[in-house]
Amino acid sequence: MKAIEVSSLTKVYAGGTRAVDDISFDVEEGEIFGLLGPNGAGKTTTIKMITTLATPTAGSVKVFGIDTRRAPQQVRQMLGFVPQAISVDGDLTGAENLLIFAKLFFVDREQRKKRIEEALEYFGLADRADDLVKHYSGGMMRRLEIAQALVNRPKLLFLDEPSIGLDPYSKMQVIKQVKDLNQNFGTTIVVTTHDMAEADELCHRLAIMNLGKVAVMGSPRDLKRSVGGDVLTVAVSGKERVAVPEDLGSLVSSENGVMKILTEDGERAIPRITDYLEREGASVESVSLSRPTLDDVLMKYAKTSLQREGTFREARSARRSIARHAR
Amino acid sequence: MNDLQRSVTSAFTIAEMEARKIRHDSTELWMRAIQPALWLLIFGEVFNALRGLTGGYSYIQYIAPGVLAQSVLFVAIFYGITIVWERDVGLLTKLLSTPSPRISVVVGKALAAGVRGIFQGVMIFGLALIIGVNLRLDLLDVLGVFVVVVLFAMCFSSFSMTLASFLKTRDRMMGIGQAITIPLFFGSNAIYPVSLMPPWLQAASRYNPLSYVVDAMRSMLLTGDYSALPIDILALLISTVFFITCASISLKRLIE
Numbered sequence: 019m020k021a022i023e024v025s026s027l028t029k030v031y032a033g034g035t036r037a038v039d040d041i042s043f044d045v046e047e048g049e050i051f052g053l054l055g056p057n058g059a060g061k062t063t064t065i066k067m068i069t070t071l072a073t074p075t076a077g078s079v080k081v082f083g084i085d086t087r088r089a090p091q092q093v094r095q096m097l098g099f100v101p102q103a104i105s106v107d108g109d110l111t112g113a114e115n116l117l118i119f120a121k122l123f124f125v126d127r128e129q130r131k132k133r134i135e136e137a138l139e140y141f142g143l144a145d146r147a148d149d150l151v152k153h154y155s156g157g158m159m160r161r162l163e164i165a166q167a168l169v170n171r172p173k174l175l176f177l178d179e180p181s182i183g184l185d186p187y188s189k190m191q192v193i194k195q196v197k198d199l200n201q202n203f204g205t206t207i208v209v210t211t212h213d214m215a216e217a218d219e220l221c222h223r224l225a226i227m228n229l230g231k232v233a234v235m236g237s238p239r240d241l242k243r244s245v246g247g248d249v250l251t252v253a254v255s256g257k258e259r260v261a262v263p264e265d266l267g268s269l270v271s272s273e274n275g276v277m278k279i280l281t282e283d284g285e286r287a288i289p290r291i292t293d294y295l296e297r298e299g300a301s302v303e304s305v306s307l308s309r310p311t312l313d314d315v316l317m318k319y320a321k322t323s324l325q326r327e328g329t330f331r332e333a334r335s336a337r338r339s340i341a342r343h344a345r
Numbered sequence: 346m347n348d349l350q351r352s353v354t355s356a357f358t359i360a361e362m363e364a365r366k367i368r369h370d371s372t373e374l375w376m377r378a379i380q381p382a383l384w385l386l387i388f389g390e391v392f393n394a395l396r397g398l399t400g401g402y403s404y405i406q407y408i409a410p411g412v413l414a415q416s417v418l419f420v421a422i423f424y425g426i427t428i429v430w431e432r433d434v435g436l437l438t439k440l441l442s443t444p445s446p447r448i449s450v451v452v453g454k455a456l457a458a459g460v461r462g463i464f465q466g467v468m469i470f471g472l473a474l475i476i477g478v479n480l481r482l483d484l485l486d487v488l489g490v491f492v493v494v495v496l497f498a499m500c501f502s503s504f505s506m507t508l509a510s511f512l513k514t515r516d517r518m519m520g521i522g523q524a525i526t527i528p529l530f531f532g533s534n535a536i537y538p539v540s541l542m543p544p545w546l547q548a549a550s551r552y553n554p555l556s557y558v559v560d561a562m563r564s565m566l567l568t569g570d571y572s573a574l575p576i577d578i579l580a581l582l583i584s585t586v587f588f589i590t591c592a593s594i595s596l597k598r599l600i601e
Contacts, residue, residue, distance in 0.1 A: 031601075069442050072601050095444040103435025109366040118365075121358040122443040124346065150369060166439075 019082060021047045021174050021206040022068060027077035029063050037063040039230035040077070045208060045223075047082075047173075050200050052217045052224030053210045054312070056320050059227040061210045062102070065176055068208075069099050082173060095123065098167030098205075102178040106162050108152030112143050115151060115162060116169055123170035130169075137165040141195065157188030164195065175199070177209045181216055193220060214312035224312075228320040241315045248284030248309045250291060252277045257300040266291055284309055348446065355445035359453020364460060374461065378468040381416040385409065385472060388536070399538060402567055405478050410562035411535030413469045413490075414497065414555055415526075417462040421498045422526055424458050425505030426518045432599045433515070441600060448593040451503055455589060458502035459495035466494050486565040489574075493565075496581045497558045503588035510595035529555045534563075554584060 022045040029038040038060040045051045053061045066072035068079050070090040079086045081093045106115045116134045125133060138144045141161040151159060160180065167175060180196065181189040193216060199205050211217050217224055218238045225235040234241065250267070253276050254260070260277070262269045267281035281287040284307040292302050346354070367374060389405035389412075399407035431437045440450055470487070473480055509518055530536075532546060533555040539547055550556050561577035564570050 066600075071438065071441055071597070091444045091446065094442060097442065099439065099442040101435045101438045101442075103438070105435040105439035107362070107366070107436060109369055110362065111369075114362075114365055118358060118362045119439075119443065121361075122355055122440070122445045124351065124354070124444065 019047050020080075021045045021049070021082060022051075022208070023080040024064075024068070025078055027064070027067060027079060028075045029060075029067060029072065030075045036230050038067070041227075041230070041232045042077075043225055043232055043235060045206060047206055048200070048204050049222050050196070050207045050209065050220050052221035053208060053227060054212075054214070054217055054224055054316060055227035055233070056316075059320065060230040061227055062178065064227070065178060065208070065210065069097055069176060070094055095170070096173045098170065098172035098175040100163045100167050100175070100177050100180065102182065102210075104159060104163070106151050106159055106166060109150065111148050111150055112154070112162050113138065113147040116166055119166045120169040125170055133169050133171075137168055141165045155188075157184055157191065160184060160188065160192055161195070164192070168199070171203075172205065174206045174208070177207065179211055180209060181211070181213060189216070196220060214316060218312050226316060226319050233319040234315070238312060242310045242312065245310045245314045245318050247280050247282050248287070248307060250277075250279045250281060250284055250287060251306045251308070252279060252291065252295065253303045253305075254295060254300040255303055257298065260295060260298050260300050262291070263294070266294060351444075352446045352449045352452070355443075355449035356452035356456060358445075359440075359450055360456035360460065363454070363457030367460075374464050377416070377420060377461075378465065380419070381412045381465065381469055382472055384412045384415070384536075385469070385478075386476070398541070403479075405476075406480065406567060407563075408536050409469065409473050409478050409480060410490075410566050411533075411559050413466055413494070414533075414559045414562060415530050415535050416465045416469065417494050417498050418501055418526055418529065418555060420461045420465060421458045421501035422505045422522045424454055424502035425507075425509035425512075426515055426522065428454065428506050428596075428599065429509050429513065429515050429518055438600050441597065447596055448589065451506060451589055451592040451596060452499075454506065455499035455502045455585075456495075458498040462494040462498035463491055466491060480566045481569060482566075486569075489565045490562050493558060493561050493578065493581065496578070496585055500554070500581060500585040500588055503585065503592040506592040507588060507595050510592065510598040513599060529553060533559060535559050554581070557581065 024044070025042045026040050027038055027042070028036070028040050030036050041064070053064065055061055063072060067074050068081065068086065070086045070093055073087070082096060084093055086093050110118070113134060116137060117130070120130045120134060135144070138147050141164065143158060143162060143165065146154065146158065151162065154162065164177070164180070177196065181192050184192065196207060196209070197220065200207055209217070209220060221238060223235070223237050224241070226233045234244070236244070249270070255275055259272070262277075262279055267279040267287055270278040270280050272278075279287075279291060288305055288307065292305065295302050385405065385408070389408050392404045395404060398404065428437065431440075441447065470480070470482065474482075505518075505522070508521060512518055512521060532550050533553045534550065535555060539550050539556070542550060557577045557580050561574055561581075564574055
């Protein structure tokens, strides 16, 4: 079954801005799906429409086969949503935050206590459960937010910029926990992020949005391949010119003893090319490998709007949440 | 569970959330009792020297219900600012992404306003007792006053949340809060009888909801004349339902 089916989805805001412009895509059950793109690309609006927080101007969204417009409450019952901004209440304790949300999701009284304890344990917050959340660190707040979204055992979890403003250690923890969730419970996860390395590590499949449209979609591996293969830079001495056979790669340039060779799978190609060059009588002094990253993919498919500045409101809200998480 | 049960349970959960926050830190409640205390202790005491303005009652007796109504009004009008703040920090988005019906968010907040209103009532009654203001404090009357306080707080907090959905920023809400509460207060019978007003203000005061609230409270705390009470409460009930409906429909404007 498909977790999400988006078809011809469009959102036009009152001022006439086409935030989302006739997009269609599916998310498979059990998948970690990334929604990437520059500021103002339409990611957040898309998520708002899937989570029934905004009404589409045209088109439709189905979540596990249920139309978001026909049965919004039923759809929300299946969802967990962790917005970009801090969404736990600093004036309540960690345990209270979970309790209130368990109640708002109509979790049975018998199960409530158990689930809250489990969630606190799982996210390493058990010993701080009765402290007010305003005394938590940014990483702890983020983990509590994810814990909060899980008390209703959602089939589909939305994470909007899950690691924004976190230090590298907290970030690694969050990424690991998101992966575990997906593997252990089969939760379908939709992530938006600006962090391409994170997207590469987390997502099975991703869509890059630009100016309200889906610019390109595929697995991180396929997308990276689409912007070019791996490039080996080899410094040789002893022999000026060596021809490179086609099954090893193609020679892009060769100047002053530095050869650039384009290959399919750089890591595997290194020993083969080194062997080959040594056999041909050249001595290899150094080899370096550069591979395309998702940054290159983003630059290729979403270049036009990278030049366009994000709006003041987006910049403000992004920075605010960084400031808050960094406390 | 059917829709109604879900709405009611969730509304109480939202109210519980607010109550827990107050339990962790009740400073704000005590601060909010300062202003009505000053009205009674300073304004009330000074004008107490004047006789004959307020029927057979002393001035401080006369304004005690008015000050209560006013302080509940100030607490309730604050809820629009709270909801904008919750939108700004992301809490509202999270609340609205739960399967709980939207109306329960509004009703829950309104109930919380009611709880704060009751606290104001307790403080003002306590103070009135201490400084020896003669009020009819028998159980049914006091309960009646609390019912009016809760309804009034729910009515104006939902009104304030409706406004917030259209104005959308805290600054505007602060401005409009002042612009609404002050004219309502001075254009009502809270601190002087309507008969002292110029004719145009008397006409306006007939449409002022605060006048009805004060009237209801005064009938229970001072006069014991309940003849207008059913109308007062009915009017309050209708406007409460009306504004809760408005706020539930308009609330999603805040997050779109």
